[in-house]
Amino acid sequence: MEQKLDSDVTDAIEDAEAQLPTESAILSDPNQDPRFIIQRKRLYTIVLSLCLCLFLSTLESTVIGTALVAITNDLQGFNISSWIVTSYLLTYTGFLTALAKLSDTFGRxxxxxxxxxxxxxxxxACGVAETMLQLIVFRAFQGIGGGGMYTMAFVIIPELVPPSKYAAYSGLIAGVAALSSLLGPIFGGIISNRGNWEWIFLFNAPNGTVTLILFYFALPPAFPYNMEDANAPVNLHLAQKVRRIDYVGLLLILASSFLLVTAIQEGGIAYPWDSGVILSLLILSISCTAGLVCWGWSFTRRSTTAQEPVLPWTIVSDRYALGLLLVCFFTGLGFITCVIILPQHFQIVFQDSPARAGFRLLAMTLVVPLGSGAAGLALQNLHTPALYVFLTGFAFIILGTGLSTVVKNVADGFPTHEYGFxxxxxxxxxxxLAAAVMAAPLAFRPQHLAVGMGTSNQFRVLGGSIGVAICANILNDHLANRLRGLLSPDQIRALLASAQTLAFISPDLRQAVRDTFAESFVMQMQVILGLSCAGLLATLLMIERQPRYQHYVFNRQNRGIGRYGMLLDR
Incomplete structure (x- = not known):
């Protein structure tokens, strides 16, 4: 009976899809779908501006690492220098989902x-800061803008391009994000070596201005709606927009993110993990997260409400969507952590300059776009279920990180086989990274796609923050245990802040430091290996009797008809 029902549903779907207009027909008929009427030159301009937004915001999260020594030498305040990084990450991470949701109300x-x-x-403001405290405060506000630029790029792309081109553009923005993560330490090292750390921040002014002009004049004001659409955000009165905001949800999601990131950044470094401060932050973060989920569920019990929940219950309760979010978390954890610890490993263990360490990292980051292209080919052209693509991705990650755990030799110089790893x-x-972006329309309903993309980005960045914090604690504990009595606590903290501090350590101690860092790196990669295996297991949440295919997104988005949509309705 069940097989007969599935057969009847499939036949009905095929009949319905046969009556749907083709993509070329929609492209020639502006009334069919407002997303596809953007002219080619304007489309390219928008995509360019989105890539620039993504590049600048991601670059700013990694560029500061190799410039901390130059900044602290100039502004002093080494004891709070870590907050130059932490303050940006706090707001950058906290506003990812919130700003994506607000764009539903106030327009993309x-x-x-x-x-x-x-x-x-x-x-x-960061470039002209005269004290460390000013720089930390300005960095926090800069993170709000950077986080919004990052998440909005991922929100707009699915609404901007036709489904047949979605894989290519998703791979493009994933590659841009990877490239900017790589170039950050290089730029930071080059600029700080010249003694002009201010240009790390001032560099954003002309480039951001060009990006703003390109984006403002290229993107239609009501995007992704028609100007005549009464539901378009630009056509709503201000009072209507204000009533749609979920203030409680915004407060809870910001509080949970801020508290969690603060705890993982300070735990084990500024405070012990079992201290009252860290435990309080973690408990409050968990409580706010639970409150956010319950608040989203409460909207399902209301018959009518003008508000729209920041985190809809359908995202939390859907097993497939939850699996996708966990994939984003564990992938971001591995990728962002490797981008941070590998250059540090190269600089300390193999005594590379920041620029040379960045060039060594090209072996990993340059193949990220190739992986993105392979994911697009599998999802869009071969119609492979996203589950199988994610399993393949984690298989490569586990293999590469597993092989990296055997790199122990220091005296023989840089091992060339590490490039292969x-x-x-x-x-x-x-x-x-690319498959997570491309699979989002499969996991989230069209009306929740923006907040779904924002939540995916938040999980990805949170995963990276947690991974970096775990590895920093491993390194900190190992250095403290092995180098106790050889280096002072201030010297150890300086090494953790910037690898350039090694030059100020006496030559007879440098070899001991290099050996200790090499041992710590193996331990760090072992942790990433274990968490990547956990990510592979989390992917199994996406197992379905009838897998969702990228092929059906086009019909689901444009007509609400298609295999996935009818199965959900049933």
Whole structure:
């Protein structure tokens, strides 16, 4: 009976799909779908501006690492220098989902332009800061703009391009994000070596201004709606927009993110993990997260409400969507952590300059776009279920990180076979990063796609923050145990803040430091290996009797008809 029902549903779907207009027909008929009427030159301009937004915001999260020594030498305040990084991550992470949701109310263009303006203004403020405290505060506001630019790029792409091109553009933005993560430490090292760390921030002003102009004039004001659509955000009165905001949800999601990121950044470094401060932060974060989920569920019990929940219950309760979010979490954990610890490993253990360490990292980051292209080919052209693509990506990540755990030799110089390990894991990261973006329309309903993309980004960045914190604690504990009595606590903290501090350590101690860092790196990669295996297991949440295919997104988005949509309705 069940087989007969599935057969009847399949036949009905095929009949319905046969009556649907083709993509070429929609492209020639502007009334069919407003997303597909953007002219080619304008489309390319929008995509260019989105890539620039993504590049600038991601670059700013990694560029500061190799410039901390130059900044602290100039502004002093080494004891709070870590907050230059932490303050940016706090707001960058906390506002990813919130700004994506607000764009549903106030419009994509308005929110993105506001984020770019905030990013430009506070980048300039960072560049002219005269004290460490000023720089930390300005970096926090800069993170709001950077986080908004990052998440809005991923929100707009699925609504901008036709389904047949979605894989290619998703791979493009995933590659841009990977490239900017790589170039950050290189730029930071080159600029700080010249003694002009201010240009790390001032560099964003002209580039951000160009990006703002391109984006504002290229993207239609009501995007992704028609101007005549009464539901378009630009056509709503301000009072209507204000009533749609979920203030409680915004407060809970910001509080949970801020508290969690603060705990994982300070735990084990500024405070012991079992201290009252860290435990309080973690408990409060968990409580706010639970409150956010319950608050989203409460909207399902209301018959009518003008508000729209920041985190809809359908995202939390859907097993497939939850699996996708966990894939984003564990992939971001591995990728962002490797981008941070590998250059540090190269600089300390093999005594590379920041620029040379960045070039060594090219072995991993340059194959990320190749992995993204392979994911697009599998999902879009071969109609492979996203589950199988993610399993393949994690297989490469596990293989690459597993092989990296055997790298122990220091005296013989840099082992060339480590390039092969980086290529392997980089290919896996590329597959998962792009597939997560391309699979979002399969996991989230069209009306929740923006907040779903924002939540995916938040999980990805949170995973990276947690991974970096775990590895920093491993390194900190190992250095403290092995180098106790050889280096002072201030010297150890300086090494953790910047690898350039090694030059100020006496030559007879440098070898001991290099050996200790090499041992710590193996331990760090073992942790990433174990967490990547956990990510592979989490992917199994996406197992379905009838897998969802990228092939059906086009019909689901444009007509609400298609295999996935009818199965959900049934």
């Amino acid at each position: 263009r308005n929110v993105m332009c506001l984020c770019i303006i905030i990013f430009i203004i506070f980048s300039i 980086q290529v392997t894991m980089g290919f896996g990261f590329g597959i998962n």
